[in-house]
Amino acid sequence: MTEDYNFPPERFDSIAQPLLDKIHKLGMHLFEKKGRKLKVMEVCGTHTVAYARSGITELVSEYFDLRSGPGCPICVTHQADIDRIISLARKEDSLIVTFGDMLRVPGSNSTLEKELARGRRIEICYSPLDAVDVAARNPSAKVILIGIGFETTAPAIAAAIESAESAQLTNFWVYPVLKLVPPALRALLDLDKNLSMDGFLLPGHVATILGSKAFEFIPGYGLPAVVTGFEHLDLLTGLHDLMLLIAENKAAVGNAYSHVAKPEGNITAQRLMEHCYTVEATTLWRGLGEISASGYSLQSRYDSFNARLNFKTEAHDGTINPLCICGKVITGRATPRQCQLFGRDCTPSTPVGPCMVSPEGACGAHYHYM
């Protein structure tokens, strides 16, 4: 590639540039002091993409090893759950409503995209509330919303259930596969004491709902973490604040997104979730296994909306391709490019593991942006 440009150098933002300079100076200092790169986990897939797309990942690559975490809902959904969702799609009269990135996730022997090609009824929604409209418009169909996501999506799914209830719909169900971020992080830290992370960049939108207080357990593991937003300046500030904590050897939770994420979070959303959901005793995560108190099911008052209780589903004993290392990738123990399948057998059009499916999955993000 050429280094010969005729473009003016003003592309460097006047606020961002001094911050970048500081990060660079501090980064080189820490690199020399530690004799290695800083290993930091971006818990959330949206962060992986935002850092890569803005070019920051490349700019700090001399002294930062940024690892993707378990923060993409698709990546952590167990294959058995995918199978059950596919079996729902195959039922007579069923109409599945789902977010788009579920379509290509491979189950043991099919995907929703293939079921769609075979004539099953599957609609993509942009908001869970759309599913309620779909149910109202299709009274003869059994409309099942795939309730997948983290704390960021859970309130909208709760709102959809409440809306279906007040509309007295009898053809609307939710198949809950909702997961919780803090217990997964705790499990990650318990699972691998030698994770050798230097710190965490925490998802600003999860903290907006739960409050930064939900992450206060991290310093108990002797590690710093910073709640970080998603715009250029947020991304840089988050990195910078985390480096300061690392430099001071200070295990604490910083908040570089305090203009949006408050310590106590969004109380209205929390109440809505408490009203609709109950925390399951254990939940099965791909890559992390069973984690106690890490997923939501519906409160018993919503039993009639719970697709798990009202439909018989089946999971196949499908073998996961033994070469797929999605589990290691989302726990920070491997990078996507260390996988033999990456970019050859496993691409976003032909994903082997779920991390390749969503552009915000750990492998998908690396494929598209790095």
Next chain:
Amino acid sequence: MSEKNQLQDIIISSHGDGGLLTHRLLQEIFYPSFNNKWLQQEGDAAVLNLNGLRLAMTTDSFVISPLFFKGGDIGKLAVCGTVNDLVVSGAKPLWLSAAFILPTGMEQIDLKKIVKSMEETANGLKVPIVTGDTKVVDSGDRDNLFINTTGIGLVQPGICFHPRNIEPNDVVIVSGSVGDHGAAILAQRLQFDGNSSPASDCAPLVELSEKMKPFYDDIKVMRDPTRGGLATTLIELAVAGRIDLVLEEEAIPVKTEVSAVADILGVDPYYLASEGRAVLIARAAAGNRILKTLRSVAGAESSSIIGVVGEGEGAVYLRTRLGGTRRLKMLSGTPLPRIC
């Protein structure tokens, strides 16, 4: 049978996204059977020599939901799409055909509006629709209208647009903001229909191409970044021309409302289709004069030089606002709205 083999058994929607699976269909099914020297040109239109004349011929099928969108409709799109494929091949469009596959249940008044829109667009360009066909299929979806248009044009004397002409130091120019059409369609499906929602840029490039006449010698290649957007078009050019491209994020025009829709859905505007933009690669010495002329064309006022050509093997790099560099990759898989 492995998951991968099964995926190849049936046609799934990703086969139509212009990415990896589309490419595989072409390589494994179509090219082996239809192989000939004209098809091998792999341009937007085939250039056919006939008694000393160079004719350009192209065909395209249109299917879009919703049929009517902000900035256009499937009829206008079907005329502009084919006309633009001729124009960016350096041809003056002469004739069009139009074939309709109508779904049962479709309102006749909608069909009338669409046909009227085709008439107005084609008449405005003085390109008559000279032949056509109609079929009806039983379909569960009354929006399931298919329109195929074929266009024939005359390649202007002296023009030889081809990626192999691209050389290091050439400049990359785009004739306006990118991703407008793709964002408009997504926004409409999302039911964002306020004043601030994006509008499709769907428009013919005939006038723009006329104005480029004085620069035909300086222009190496011209394309319209439709399916797969700016990124896919430029990657295809870089691969075909065996050069690298380095783009400046700051210089690529993207409308605020387009970025907003792309952000909400987690898609990249550089991969969203434009339906009324041209991408040109031209000699650097003529870059500023071409730019000035382009900006005088209605609809191309925000034209911009967005990058330069370097030596290489087909990579496209983007220098970000913050000064980082990332490689733009071939789209793989239809961009799907994400969960969180």
